[in-house]
Amino acid sequence: MAYDTNNIFARIVRGEIPCKKVCESAHTLAFEDINPQAPVHVLVIPKGPYLNHEAFAANASDAEIADFHRTILEAARKTGVAEGEGGNGYRLITNSGPDAHQEVPHYHVHVVGGAPVGRMLS
Ligand code: 5GP
Secondary structure (H helix, E strand, O other): OOOOOOOHHHHHHOOOOOOOEEEEOOOEEEEEOOOOOOOEEEEEEEOOOOOOHHHHHHHOOHHHHHHHHHHHHHHHHHOOOOHHHOOOOEEEEOOOOHHHOOOOOOOOEEEEEOOOOOOOOO
C-alpha cells in the first residue's frame, strides 16, 4: 500500500486540520486522540511520510527514531502518567497494517494511561 499524502495525520502535520497538541519536536508531533479510550490518550506521530511501523523502522533515520521515542517520553511526562512524574505508567500501542486494524494510514503510537487499562493487549 502506498503512502497517501492526504491522510488525516499528514494534514494535521501540515496544519490543515487542528489538533490539541501535547508536545512537538524536530521530527515528531504528539496530540490528543479525538476519541480517547482512557483519561490520557495521546497519539505520537512522525512528521515524515511513513505508512506504518514497518515503513518507519525500515526507512526513518536514527535521528527520527530517537526523536520519536523521546517525544513519547515527553508526552508521558507532560500528561502526568510517567512514573518519574508521580504517575502510574502507561501503555504504548501500535496498530500496524490490516490485521491490526490500523485505521489511519500514517504511523502512530497510542500513549494510554491515567487509569488502569486492563491486562489484555487491546
Ligand atoms: P488506529 O486504529 O489507526 O491505531 O487509531 C487511529 C486513532 O486516530 C483512533 O484512536 C482515532 O480516534 C484517532 N483519530 C482519527 N481521526 C482523528 C483526528 O482527526 N484527530 C485526532 N486527534 N485523532 C483522530
